[in-house]
Every structure is written in C-alpha cells, then in structure tokens.
Amino acid sequence: FAKHEFHVESFGQFWSAQDLITLDKIPYIGQMTPNDPNVFVATGFAKWGMTNGIAAGLLLSDLLTGTPNRFRHLFDPNRSKLKTKDATQFVKNNADVAIELVKGKLAKARRSADELQPDEGGLVNHHGKTVGGYRDPEGKLHLVSTTCTHMGCDTKWNEAERSWDCPCHGSRFGPTGEVLEGPAVNPLKSIE
Known part of the structure; x- marks a missing residue:
C-alpha cells in the first residue's frame, strides 16, 4: 500500500515478526x-504463537512429567513422514537459500560510508570492499562484515527494523552487529 492512500506523512510504529x-x-x-x-523445543507456530504457545506449554509439561498425552506423536519434532509436496517445498526452500547465498556474495555497494545520514544503514564501499555501514543518531559510523556468522550468507539492511537480516536462515543482528535473533550465536x- 502507499502512504498517500491513508493520507499520512510517515509511520511512527511498525509491527514485524518472523513466523x-x-x-x-x-x-x-x-x-x-x-x-x-x-x-x-516448541516452534513453527505459523503466526499462531499466542494460542499454540499455551498448547505447547501443556504438552511440554506432560512430556517432562511423564504424563501420557495423545498429541505427543502429532507434534513430535522427530516425525519423519515427509510427503511429496513437503519434499518439494524442502527442495525449493533450500534452493532459495543457495540463490540468496550467491546474490549476497555478488552484491556491491553503490555509495561510500561518508554518504550515510544519521540513523541510516546499508551497504557501503570501504577501502574498495562492500561492507555493512550504520551511522548512529549521534553521527558515529559503525562498519560490519555482512557475512552471517551462522552459515555464511550475506545479511541485508532492514530499514524498518534497523537491523541486518539474513535471508537464508532468519538470523537478525543489530545495527552494530550484535545478535538479535538466531540461529546465529x-x-x-x-570493521575498524
């Protein structure tokens, strides 16, 4: 949607999530x-974490105390009945990871770090190399390698969240490189 459709100049608040x-x-x-x-583990709630979190707590409680639960096998993380459509989706997801890995390695900065404005981030050229740059609100420049520490894909700047996000496995890093969300640890x- 476009801002002009709602007659607003800017958005002061955002909602985002990894589902x-x-x-x-x-x-x-x-x-x-x-x-x-x-x-x-309790994960993969497909946008239903508030309600499924309660169900997960009940099931985990039963599992930890040895109480029988008829849903144990349904939600078992080690279930192995992979259907053809699931296998197709698995291959597609991993092909997407490979594509993102290559795209990230080929990405080139189109501007220098000096061009970053306060509270702005993105790919910048630093001594002939493409790196991640963020200029904090006080004007201090922070440079980081954009290579995700999980499996080596290159992160992308997320303007709305002010974070470096990995398109391969979902790791997120703060503007100065600190881990916000795994699987990266x-x-x-x-970069100095």
Whole structure:
C-alpha cells in the first residue's frame, strides 16, 4: 500500500515478526533430538504463537512429567513422514537459500560510508570492499562484515527494523552487529 492512500506523512510504529512454519504446517513440540532427552523445543507456530504457545506449554509439561498425552506423536519434532509436496517445498526452500547465498556474495555497494545520514544503514564501499555501514543518531559510523556468522550468507539492511537480516536462515543482528535473533550465536564481525 502507499502512504498517500491513508493520507499520512510517515509511520511512527511498525509491527514485524518472523513466523516460522514447518514443512507439514504442524508445529514441532517435544524432545528436539532422540539423542538428547533433556532438550525440548516448541516452534513453527505459523503466526499462531499466542494460542499454540499455551498448547505447547501443556504438552511440554506432560512430556517432562511423564504424563501420557495423545498429541505427543502429532507434534513430535522427530516425525519423519515427509510427503511429496513437503519434499518439494524442502527442495525449493533450500534452493532459495543457495540463490540468496550467491546474490549476497555478488552484491556491491553503490555509495561510500561518508554518504550515510544519521540513523541510516546499508551497504557501503570501504577501502574498495562492500561492507555493512550504520551511522548512529549521534553521527558515529559503525562498519560490519555482512557475512552471517551462522552459515555464511550475506545479511541485508532492514530499514524498518534497523537491523541486518539474513535471508537464508532468519538470523537478525543489530545495527552494530550484535545478535538479535538466531540461529546465529556470534555477532557480525566489526570493521575498524
């Protein structure tokens, strides 16, 4: 939509979220792997986290206390019945990851770090290399490698969130490189 359709000059507030969805559209709730009985997961709620979070809590409580629960196998993260359409989606998702990996490595900055305005970020040219740049509201320049520390895809600047977002697996980093959301656990590399 366009701002002029709503007769507004700017938007002061935003809503955003990463909505993880499993291949078969059924959340993963339970023991994460068969080899580690002490690690449990609840994810893949497909925009229904508020209600499914309660159901996940009830199921996890039963699993942890050994109480029988008829939904245990339905939500088991280790279920392995991959249907043809799920397998097709799996291949497509991973092809998209490969495409994003290549696109990120080929991306080139079109401006220098000196051109960044306060509270602005994006790809910049720094000593002949493309890096991520962010100029904070006080005017200090922060430079980072845009290579995600999870699996090496290149992050993209998210203007609305003021974050570096990885298009491959969903990691998010603050404007100066700190981890906001995994799967990455290490920050983006700072550049002096």
